[in-house]
Amino acid sequence: MYFHALIPFKPVNPKTRLSCILNQEEREAFARAMLEDVIAAVQKSGCSATLLCTHSFKHENALVAVRTEPLNDAINWALGQFHCPALIIMGDIPLVTAGDIQRLIRTEKDMSIVPGRGGGTNIIFLKKPRCFRADYYGASFLDHMRIAEECGFSVEVIDSFRMSTDIDEKEDLVEILIHGKGRRSREYLENSGFSIALDEKGRVGVQRDPHEEAL
Amino acid sequence: MYFHALIPFKPVNPKTRLSCILNQEEREAFARAMLEDVIAAVQKSGCSATLLCTHSFKHENALVAVRTEPLNDAINWALGQFHCPALIIMGDIPLVTAGDIQRLIRTEKDMSIVPGRGGGTNIIFLKKPRCFRADYYGASFLDHMRIAEECGFSVEVIDSFRMSTDIDEKEDLVEILIHGKGRRSREYLENSGFSIALDEKGRVGVQRDPHEEAL
Structure with missing residues (x-):
C-alpha cells in the first residue's frame, strides 16, 4: 500500500x-x-x-x-x-x-x-x-x-x-535520554551536555554541563 | 500458568x-x-x-x-x-x-x-x-x-x-478523564466534580466544580 x-x-x-x-x-x-x-x-x-x-x-x-x-x-x-x-x-x-x-x-x-x-x-x-x-x-x-x-x-x-511521548517541556527530555538509544535527538542532547539527574526527592530530571551551554 | x-x-x-x-x-x-x-x-x-x-x-x-x-x-x-x-x-x-x-x-x-x-x-x-x-x-x-x-x-x-501512565500529579487526572471510560477512578473524579478544562493557551487541564469540594 x-x-x-x-x-x-x-x-x-x-x-x-x-x-x-x-x-x-x-x-x-x-x-x-x-x-x-x-x-x-x-x-x-x-x-x-x-x-x-x-x-x-x-x-x-x-x-x-x-x-x-x-x-x-x-x-x-x-x-x-x-x-x-x-x-x-x-x-x-x-x-x-x-x-x-x-x-x-x-x-x-x-x-x-x-x-x-x-x-x-x-x-x-x-x-x-x-x-x-x-x-x-x-x-x-x-x-x-x-x-x-x-x-x-x-x-x-x-x-x-x-x-x-511528544517532547515539549524540559521534563520530557528525560524520556529521550532513557529510551532514545540510537536516536539523533539523543545524540544532540548528549553532545549538548545533557544528562539524567535526580533531585533531592529522588525524582528524575535532566541537568546540563555548564561547559556545553551556549546561552 | x-x-x-x-x-x-x-x-x-x-x-x-x-x-x-x-x-x-x-x-x-x-x-x-x-x-x-x-x-x-x-x-x-x-x-x-x-x-x-x-x-x-x-x-x-x-x-x-x-x-x-x-x-x-x-x-x-x-x-x-x-x-x-x-x-x-x-x-x-x-x-x-x-x-x-x-x-x-x-x-x-x-x-x-x-x-x-x-x-x-x-x-x-x-x-x-x-x-x-x-x-x-x-x-x-x-x-x-x-x-x-x-x-x-x-x-x-x-x-x-x-x-x-501513573497518576501522581493534578495534570495526570486528564488521562483518566479522557481515556478512563468505565474505570472506578474516573467515576470517582466525575462524582467529585472534576472535568476537562482548557487554559488560555489551549492546553488541557482539569477543573473542579466548587460545589463538589469538601476542602
Missing part, C-alpha cells in the same frame, strides 16, 4: 517551552534532530514524507510544502490533495519506530489514532483522508474521535508509550 | 502530590478507586492479587500483607516467598486492562517490563522472581534493566501508553 506521511514542522523558533534550557539556535537544531528521527522511522516503514513547513526549508529525503496558514488549515489543505491513504505524524515524537508506524498502517479499521499525553493527538492514519478534517489544539484526541464518528469511520486507538 | 500479582498500596495519606486538589480523605478514596481498577484488570487476566500494604487494610478479593519496611525491602521480602512467576504492578495505573497484562505474561523472555513516565517502572513480570531484586525510586527503569542483566535474564520492554 502506497501512502504519504504528512509531518508539520516549524523550522524557525520552535519548541519555545524549552527556552529555559535551549536558546533559539539550539531549539532549531534540536527540533531538526527530532524530525530526522521521525523521518527515518517513516521512511523505514515504507512511506514517503511530506513536510508542511511554516517557513522555507530544505530536506534531502522529503518533499516540502511551505504553508503560512494555521496548522489545521494547512493539514486540511494537504488532506484534500491526497488520493491515497495518509498518515499525519507530529515531528516531535522521536521515540517512534518503523515497527510502531506499521502498527497504525496495518489497521483493519478506516482510521487508527495515537493519543498524545494531555489530551493531544500524535499520529492519525486515514484510509480516506479527503473525508476527514484535522482539529489540533486543545483536547484534540476527543475532537478527532468525534470527527471520525461524523465521517462514519471505524477507529482503532493504538496504545503506545513511544508514540504518545 | 498460575502466578501472583503483587500490588504495593498505601491506604493512609497516599498521593500527597494531589494535595492541592484533594484532601486526605479524598486522596484515600481516590487511591482505593485506582486500586480497584488495577485489581479488576489483574483478576480478569487470571492472576491472584496480593496487596503489600503500609497499614492495616482489608479487601474482599485480594490477600493483604502488612509490611512496614521501605517499599523495596517489602517487595524483595515478597519475591523471596514466591515459587511461581510474579507480576509487580503499581496501584496507580488505572488505565491498565486485562489484555495489557496478558501482553506481559505471554512474553517469551525471562522478564517483561513496562517503563513509567520520567524513568520509573510501572510493571515487572518475572518468571523466576526469587533471583530478582526490586530497586524502585529514581531512574528505576534503568536500574531494573541492569539488575535483569546481572541475573542473566532476557528482557522484553513493553510499549504501552495506558500502562506507562
Whole structure:
C-alpha cells in the first residue's frame, strides 16, 4: 500500500517551552534532530514524507510544502490533495519506530489514532483522508474521535508509550535520554551536555554541563 | 500458568502530590478507586492479587500483607516467598486492562517490563522472581534493566501508553478523564466534580466544580 506521511514542522523558533534550557539556535537544531528521527522511522516503514513547513526549508529525503496558514488549515489543505491513504505524524515524537508506524498502517479499521499525553493527538492514519478534517489544539484526541464518528469511520486507538511521548517541556527530555538509544535527538542532547539527574526527592530530571551551554 | 500479582498500596495519606486538589480523605478514596481498577484488570487476566500494604487494610478479593519496611525491602521480602512467576504492578495505573497484562505474561523472555513516565517502572513480570531484586525510586527503569542483566535474564520492554501512565500529579487526572471510560477512578473524579478544562493557551487541564469540594 502506497501512502504519504504528512509531518508539520516549524523550522524557525520552535519548541519555545524549552527556552529555559535551549536558546533559539539550539531549539532549531534540536527540533531538526527530532524530525530526522521521525523521518527515518517513516521512511523505514515504507512511506514517503511530506513536510508542511511554516517557513522555507530544505530536506534531502522529503518533499516540502511551505504553508503560512494555521496548522489545521494547512493539514486540511494537504488532506484534500491526497488520493491515497495518509498518515499525519507530529515531528516531535522521536521515540517512534518503523515497527510502531506499521502498527497504525496495518489497521483493519478506516482510521487508527495515537493519543498524545494531555489530551493531544500524535499520529492519525486515514484510509480516506479527503473525508476527514484535522482539529489540533486543545483536547484534540476527543475532537478527532468525534470527527471520525461524523465521517462514519471505524477507529482503532493504538496504545503506545513511544508514540504518545511528544517532547515539549524540559521534563520530557528525560524520556529521550532513557529510551532514545540510537536516536539523533539523543545524540544532540548528549553532545549538548545533557544528562539524567535526580533531585533531592529522588525524582528524575535532566541537568546540563555548564561547559556545553551556549546561552 | 498460575502466578501472583503483587500490588504495593498505601491506604493512609497516599498521593500527597494531589494535595492541592484533594484532601486526605479524598486522596484515600481516590487511591482505593485506582486500586480497584488495577485489581479488576489483574483478576480478569487470571492472576491472584496480593496487596503489600503500609497499614492495616482489608479487601474482599485480594490477600493483604502488612509490611512496614521501605517499599523495596517489602517487595524483595515478597519475591523471596514466591515459587511461581510474579507480576509487580503499581496501584496507580488505572488505565491498565486485562489484555495489557496478558501482553506481559505471554512474553517469551525471562522478564517483561513496562517503563513509567520520567524513568520509573510501572510493571515487572518475572518468571523466576526469587533471583530478582526490586530497586524502585529514581531512574528505576534503568536500574531494573541492569539488575535483569546481572541475573542473566532476557528482557522484553513493553510499549504501552495506558500502562506507562501513573497518576501522581493534578495534570495526570486528564488521562483518566479522557481515556478512563468505565474505570472506578474516573467515576470517582466525575462524582467529585472534576472535568476537562482548557487554559488560555489551549492546553488541557482539569477543573473542579466548587460545589463538589469538601476542602
